[in-house]
Amino acid sequence: MPANILDGVKTAAAIRAEVAAEIKKMTAAGIHPGLAVVLVGHNPASEIYVRGKVKSCEEVGIYSEKHTPSGSVTTEDLLALVHDLNRREEIDGILVQLPLPPQVDSKKILLAVDPAKDVDGFHPMNVGLLSTQREGLVPCTPAGVMEILKRSGIPIAGQNAVVVGRSDIVGKPMAMLLINANATVTVCHSKTRDLAALCRQADILVAAIGRAGMITREFVRPGATVIDVGMNTVTDAAEFERFFAGNARREETFRTKGSTLVGDVHPEVAQIAGAITPVPGGVGPLTIAMLMSNTLRAAKLRRGTKAA
Numbered sequence: 001m002p003a004n005i006l007d008g009v010k011t012a013a014a015i016r017a018e019v020a021a022e023i024k025k026m027t028a029a030g031i032h033p034g035l036a037v038v039l040v041g042h043n044p045a046s047e048i049y050v051r052g053k054v055k056s057c058e059e060v061g062i063y064s065e066k067h068t069p070s071g072s073v074t075t076e077d078l079l080a081l082v083h084d085l086n087r088r089e090e091i092d093g094i095l096v097q098l099p100l101p102p103q104v105d106s107k108k109i110l111l112a113v114d115p116a117k118d119v120d121g122f123h124p125m126n127v128g129l130l131s132t133q134r135e136g137l138v139p140c141t142p143a144g145v146m147e148i149l150k151r152s153g154i155p156i157a158g159q160n161a162v163v164v165g166r167s168d169i170v171g172k173p174m175a176m177l178l179i180n181a182n183a184t185v186t187v188c189h190s191k192t193r194d195l196a197a198l199c200r201q202a203d204i205l206v207a208a209i210g211r212a213g214m215i216t217r218e219f220v221r222p223g224a225t226v227i228d229v230g231m232n233t234v235t236d237a238a239e240f241e242r243f244f245a246g247n248a249r250r251e252e253t254f255r256t257k258g259s260t261l262v263g264d265v266h267p268e269v270a271q272i273a274g275a276i277t278p279v280p281g282g283v284g285p286l287t288i289a290m291l292m293s294n295t296l297r298a299a300k301l302r303r304g305t306k307a308a
């Protein structure tokens, strides 16, 4: 039986509507939450992500501003910008889009962001708060995954969850959130032995590796919930065929655009999974919705209003 498709677009719209309703109330009370996005240089993928973030702010009523230092910016100049944003009262959230150019010390920059304004949840203070189950700001992508699981009625407590990928942005915080929700969690990575066998133990499988279609049907227990965090652009015709041969809609996109987006999960998995997030239209929209939600939370926490 084909999987239940977990609709990230719909879930993200519901989250944005909830955020917008709260922002409207705050604005009426004279509080205008604000987000500053820092985009360094001209990384095409980052430019697309940032455009989506700014547009989403407009939709929910969050004030936003974009800072675009050149690709040759120094760590010191970027630190000065972050310090300035930290000081500004009307800025509730600061997001420094990653990756940063190689001459910039990314760790130093992330450490400089005021933890109270760290809407990405990347500051070591927020990482520590999450790992000790204290109130803080949680990274947007894993927070979005938890939202879609909960809102889709998928049980988490007592379930076997396997997270493939151990990045600071997704894998590690994802594992922490699932542990905090009482799942039994295994974290796998490129050095893991017999990855497929471990993945087959999963009731909930989260793929956050960054390799197109790596999770094939041998990795998935029939009926499992599969969350695909991957966003891989495929431009090679042979690779395209491997994933989407016979899919008329995808073939049309590939012909006209010369590329298509593929997750870390092979499309064949949709035939055996119990539930699955599509790419596009799964986790991607949730990430931006959770950024809006985090900005609202930061505004409330900083201004002493109880967070939702």
Ligand code: GUN
Pocket (backbone or CB within 6 Å): 095, 096, 097, 098, 099, 120, 140, 141, 169
């Ligand atoms: N680059 C890729 N994903 C992210 C993210 O979630 N936040 C930031 N700041 N940069 C990213």
